[in-house]
Amino acid sequence: MRDYQRTKVYNWEFTWLDKPSKSSMTKEAATEFINRVCSDYGCCVPNIEIPTRGSSARGGVDRVVFPFTWALSPVVILHELSHHMTDLKYGRNRHGPYFVGVFIDLLNRYLNWDTATLIESAKLEKIDTRPLYKGRLV
Numbered sequence: 001m002r003d004y005q006r007t008k009v010y011n012w013e014f015t016w017l018d019k020p021s022k023s024s025m026t027k028e029a030a031t032e033f034i035n036r037v038c039s040d041y042g043c044c045v046p047n048i049e050i051p052t053r054g055s056s057a058r059g060g061v062d063r064v065v066f067p068f069t070w071a072l073s074p075v076v077i078l079h080e081l082s083h084h085m086t087d088l089k090y091g092r093n094r095h096g097p098y099f100v101g102v103f104i105d106l107l108n109r110y111l112n113w114d115t116a117t118l119i120e121s122a123k124l125e126k127i128d129t130r131p132l133y134k135g136r137l138v
Contacts, residue, residue, distance in 0.1 A: 003094035005127055012125040016118075017075050017107070025072045033074070034064070037081055037110065046084045078106040097130035104129065 038045045049065045064080040066072050082103040086093040093099045108115045122129050
């Protein structure tokens, strides 16, 4: 399956989301944050890896990888957890509509960003999204 909106999602993040959240968490704080999010959503906690080599963060069914500490910002953590959660529920969704819907829900719930504004900004970037139903994956 082609990741048809990967570039659009990264551009959206850089343009609309990245600037307010450049702060980085410690590994311990990030681990607590990840545990809380997974507990709140009723999903298993992935293995958390912080390698000393590598340049990209990535998430999947069984693990999330955050290279160095630059990737331990709340936005990046929530991005990778969105991959983890949608992969568990839907199979490999990449940056598809379910991924974006989960990501928007997490940004609202944990960073207190307005859902309507996030959805509107995604639409402006021509990103397909599938909002959650009452905070649930459907």
